[in-house]
Amino acid sequence: MAKATGKKAAAKQAAPKKAAAKKAAAPTAKKAAAPIVKKAAAPKKAAVLKKVAVPKKAAAKKASASSPADQKNLLQQLFVDGLKDIYWAEKHLTKALPKLMRAATSDQLKQAFEEHKVVTEQQIGRVEQVFQLIGVKAVAKKCEAMEGLTKEADSIVSETQKGTMSRDAGLILAAQKVEHYEIASYGGLAQLASTLGLEEAKNLLGQTLQEEKDTDERLTQIAVSSINVEAEKEKGPVKEEENKEDNMQENKGEKASENQESDPV
Numbered sequence: 001m002a003k004a005t006g007k008k009a010a011a012k013q014a015a016p017k018k019a020a021a022k023k024a025a026a027p028t029a030k031k032a033a034a035p036i037v038k039k040a041a042a043p044k045k046a047a048v049l050k051k052v053a054v055p056k057k058a059a060a061k062k063a064s065a066s067s068p069a070d071q072k073n074l075l076q077q078l079f080v081d082g083l084k085d086i087y088w089a090e091k092h093l094t095k096a097l098p099k100l101m102r103a104a105t106s107d108q109l110k111q112a113f114e115e116h117k118v119v120t121e122q123q124i125g126r127v128e129q130v131f132q133l134i135g136v137k138a139v140a141k142k143c144e145a146m147e148g149l150t151k152e153a154d155s156i157v158s159e160t161q162k163g164t165m166s167r168d169a170g171l172i173l174a175a176q177k178v179e180h181y182e183i184a185s186y187g188g189l190a191q192l193a194s195t196l197g198l199e200e201a202k203n204l205l206g207q208t209l210q211e212e213k214d215t216d217e218r219l220t221q222i223a224v225s226s227i228n229v230e231a232e233k234e235k236g237p238v239k240e241e242e243n244k245e246d247n248m249q250e251n252k253g254e255k256a257s258e259n260q261e262s263d264p265v
């Protein structure tokens with residue numbers, strides 16, 4: 001206790017942490033914190049405390065409030081960054097999903113993409129609600145991963161034949177990668193919200209998480225119930241470019257190293 005009190009006097013931020021850890025320390029923390037707050041008009045840490053907006057009432061109630069708030073802040077920043085990231089990702093998806101819908105062959109898959117666009121718009125609204133709950137302006141921050149995933153979907157469209165089930169199988173593959181990214185994002189954010197004591201935010205994020213899982217499952221069902229089976233029967237010419245590339249590499253004695261690398265040995 002004596003050591004802890006000494007530290008409190010020396011490092012103002014650190015003191016209340018220990019007070020929080022032990023209930024018995026709370027009264028000491030009150031005593032220690034009171035003179036510090038009065039004297040600490042100029043130092044930077046006083047400014048930080050003001051920004052953190054620990055109200056006087058809260059300070060009076062619990063002298064330890066300022067320090068845990070600081071600790072939470074770092075995690076809160078991470079949470080906010082994650083929200084901005086998924087906010088961008090979802091907005092981006094509302095533009096990508098109609099493209100996938102138009103590219104799809106089967107009505108079943110077209111419908112799935114169309115419906116998920118509507119769901120995605122609701123999810124955007126939910127992210128905005130979370131921003132509102134934590135008093136932060138809803139701002140989107142570019143999600144490189146989602147941009148990459150939608151580019152990959154574009155590649156599948158350009159590399160597959162229009163009107164084939166093979167293209168649909170590829171679109172499902174691409175869309176499931178997107179869903180899995182979202183599942184990871186919302187799962188993580190919901191956990192952070194829980195840790196931060198943001199129950200309502202956690203519930204909202206959890207709701208979206210479930211929708212992404214349902215979508216993933218639905219895509220799997222579409223794939224295994226019909227599309228993959230039909231795609232398996234499809235025959236078509238091997239892409240000319242690939243033939244040329246393969247022949248060139250073989251002629252040069254350069255065994256397609258990329259292909260070899262991708263072969264599971």
Ligand code: FE
Nearest residue numbers: 090120123182
């Ligand atoms: Fe989503």
Ligand code: FE
Nearest residue numbers: 085143144145
């Ligand atoms: Fe991201």
Ligand code: FE
Nearest residue numbers: 179182212215
């Ligand atoms: Fe989704």
